[in-house]
Amino acid sequence: MAIPAAAVVVPLGILFFLSGLIVNAIQATCFVLIRPLSKNTYRRINRTVAELLWLELVWLVDWWARVQIKVFTDPETFRQLGREHALVISNHRSDIDWLVGWVLAQASCLGSTLAVMKKSSKLLPLGLQRLKDYPLPFWLALFVEGTRFTQAKLLAAQEYATSTGLPVPRNVLIPRTKGFVAAVNHMRSFVPAIYDVTVAIPKSSPQPTMLRLFKGQASVVHVHIKRHKMKDLPETDDAVAQWCRDVFIAKDALLDRHKADDTFGDQYLQGTGRPYKSLVVVAAWAVTVVAGMIKFLQCSSLLSSWKGIAFSAATLGLITVLMHILISFSQAERSTPAKVAPAKRKTPEETSDLKQEKQH
Template identity: 70%
Template sequence: MGFGAGAHRYILQLTHAYRSGCLGSTLAVMKKSSKFLPVIGWSMWFSEYLFLERNWAKDESTIKSGLLRLKDYPQPFWLALFVEGTRFTQAKLLAAQEYATASGLPVPRNVLIPRTKGFVSAVSHMRSFVPAVYDVTVAIPKTQPPPTMLRLFKGQPSAVHVHIKRHLMKELPETDDAAAQWCRDVFVAKDALLDKHKVDDTFGEGEFQDTGRPIKSLLVVISWACLLISGALKFLQWSSLLSSWKGISFTAIGLAIVTVLMHTLIKFSQSERSTPAKVAPAKPKNGGESSEPGRHKHH
């Protein structure tokens, strides 16, 4: 189980899972409207992601039943929890800072204040069969453009830095209140880590891995691409679809639908909600980190 913060997180989640060899068993907790997104949302639906309405009275039973169902999952899985409950924006950061000031909490500079109910519920119901929680922090290097759907469709690469810290589930607090405080403390540490990345453009010294691209997955993609292209050409040849105005009109409508779907995805990825905030970093603080940090670089 893991949780993290940052823009474009869905693309990064799938990329990291793909390069770690567990894309087929990666799940996430998402807002309900996400499943209606063209292609990507449908794949979430078919992959049995957990969809929430952001209303705890309605979502509590959904989370409980969904998490308990994972106990009998046929293979090791990753479950991504986006504990902030929403995507990062400048406006939401300002609101979080105002709330923290009024409530006497540490004022965030790079992250939102976590909503801990879902996290506490996940820890409570999955403690017996999930061995660890992975704290994932993502940052975009200063010289790199952020990964977007548009860049993805254009075949343009992006590089991101991913910091991963493993916490054994048995080491997490037993009570709900203590688990919630543990989550908040992790986000305070995450905030300081992002401060450091702003200054140094790196997460610091330590284990660093440049993750490559699995050959097996590449072969699968190439095989399916060849099969689909060959099938499409055979279908056009058999149906003589482009030999009549009716066929041409049908093809044009199909292309228009595909264009609209792709445009919807691009707009979704470029919305203001995914715009990273520009906040001055705080002064570095002394103090160490907990054990087993890992750093990855994706291209």
């Protein structure tokens, strides 16, 4: 079953790797030559070339797997998407949630969109300082649950909530609020909105995964977006942390209603379509990379003899076999259920973080 996935991973991986080298070379050149003269000009160029790279992954979702992303929100919020700085908080249902966000951002701010989760949240304060004078709209997405939702992790969260008298979650994990509080404290003065995003998979659709994407297997993803004004958040750290927990309690109830109705029917369904930008970019990269590889092989004489052709074929075959083994191992590991570790008595948030981390 993994061979079709490997057949896609290998050429796409080569394309992504080589195009990434080109993008990195452009970025390094601009950093040396342009950034000392104009920081904002460098940022604009960097955003554009980064988008040329990330659109390859958007193509994987939009055009190869043809994942349907249905957005439920009010018309005003939909119009604001990508036109303002925003802090995005979301539940974490699958391993492509960050890609769903990139698909939504592709129309306007893909090159300046960043998702933060797990260990990368330790670098959050340093990154936030650099965003203060960023000249173009950006999204900073925080997965405050800290890890992907599974039934084993939900059981751990429910056990902790029961032992501490907190509301018992049914569809989300207990949020880790330290990173969110730090983000709000740093971004109050220059970020006008928080996008509260809720992701759900309808009953009729299989769970989307990276493996399904590589195989070209479609899924449907429902995305509910609620916009909060940053200025309406409370002032103290404890109150901001409680605000985040309250949002997830409301998100839990919203997911209950989605389970019952199989839709976020209380909001307008906004059409996103499939923009051609990613299709054009991938086609352009493919032509550029293939032409460059052919030229390289001709210059290196690898295609001028049977030995060179055999060596090239053997190398490609080895890469394909290794990718097949890697994908098979990943699929087997994902299907192995996690064990719920017993809780340790620490502070409430430390206990929640510890129990959720041990499920990862």
